[in-house]
Amino acid sequence: MADSATPRVRFAPSPTGYLHVGGARTALFNWLYARKLGGKFLLRIEDTDKARSTDESTRAIFEGLTWLGLGWDEDPVYQGANLERHRRDADRMLANGTAYRCFCTQAELEERRKEAEARKESFKYDRRCYDLPRAEVERRVAAGEPHVLRFLVPEGTTEWNDLVHDRIAFPNKDIEDFVILRSDRTPIYNMAVVSDDIAMRITLVMRGDDHISNTPKQILLYRALGAELPEFGHLPMIHGLDGKKLSKRHGATAVGDYQHQGILPGAMLNFLALLGWSPGNDIEVMTLDEMIGLFSTDGLQKKAAIFDPKKLEWMNGQHLSRTPARELAPRVTPLLVAAGLATEAELAARREWYDALLELLKVRARTTDDIVRQAAPYLRDAIEYDADAVAKQWKDPVETRSILGATRERLATTEWEPAAMEEALRKLAEERGIGGGKIFQPLRVALTGLTVSPGIFDVLVMLGRDRSLGRIEAAEAWLASRA
């Protein structure tokens, strides 16, 4: 275990796509760990696979983390920039006898692998180049013969006390003498990771459990380099609804996809946190700060979790409801503008009204997109009558028009205030011998064109006197033309 006073953890994605929800969760747990313990959360871009890495992906990772609010503490480390150190470390191992040169070509290896397979045996490099006479090795090196550096796996057992799995052990005989430096002198993954983690003074390596079998190799490398071991913690995977590893087939897997679906970053984080971690009680909905307070590696799960979009939506609805309009506005305004429902200036000009509208809509929305959909009747001049709404609430044009007319007259002479309006309309219903709903429902359609909306008196207030009365009148005219 590393003795550094300050815990240092890192998130080390390879920039070959977008920020995956699984990666986001790994980042979150590392981030929470650092925040909880007053440590540092570092970012390392593993861009050594030149063929697959792109700047665009790197940018997507930055953007994803930034959107989520998972800031990193030091400048991001680009693995590709540390090539020289990786080589030096590999050469050090060659020098101290923990690594050796191997001249076997990939084609030869491939052939032997196939042969072993044909014999139904598992292939493991047979260490033949380790036995090459020193003179021959020197001769071939001098001749410029291409070769790789392989790690000389020692005898014994490699084990560690995993933060989430407790003890994990691998017999070293099952680990082959793996390559650490390619024939073009670029490092192989495990070499680069260990070299970088040592250089970054990482105290805990917390990553997906698909790395469990890399861990014994890495531990061996730490030892060969005479470095102090960090702690290791392996997080379970995230699967799709069918129990298979989450992939494109399951729909949205990129954090950005959810951002565009109207998910709040806080809700995304909260949902992800609960996928593989539990605060140990029945608490579900949490802010990031609350998560920091509650976080403990004890609550980390061993089992893979299935990503359930339904629960994400519910979680988002919870966060939406709990977010004050003032905080919601910056996230919703751009969407409203993009939908052509308003301009930023218009909304800024009546900020209190806008806040009140958001307060009304957020409770019945599960995504910010829902809010945008619901907001249309309050922002647009004209409304459209939903066919189903008309069919259901305006069945009888003549009667409906009569009710609407009476409603309009009452409202016109009533103070524009919820309690007063409700009293007036309930009285009207009583006079006509009908239930309140018989007035409210057709009115709702006249006002919004829809069968669903916030409470009708809230709608009247949001719309304002002139617009409300105007809409009722328009509805009456529309009905007259149908009668």
Place this chain on the structure above:
RNA sequence: GGCGGUAUCGUCUAGGGGACUAGGACGGAGCCCUCUCAAGGCUCAAACACGGGUUCGAAUCCCGUUACCGCUACCA
């Protein structure tokens, strides 16, 4: 195939030998509230993979089986 990991309601999970007639949440069904929709409240259906041990006692500990997942490259 080899090695490693995992196993509680459909899903996320609580549980760390007796408090378990196994708790909460999502989703589902129903009821209440009610001007609609949400939200909220209440109720119901729904799980300890299987088999052996250990123990007075096992969801909890051990072993095996099964299933699933991961790794098995001069990818990361």
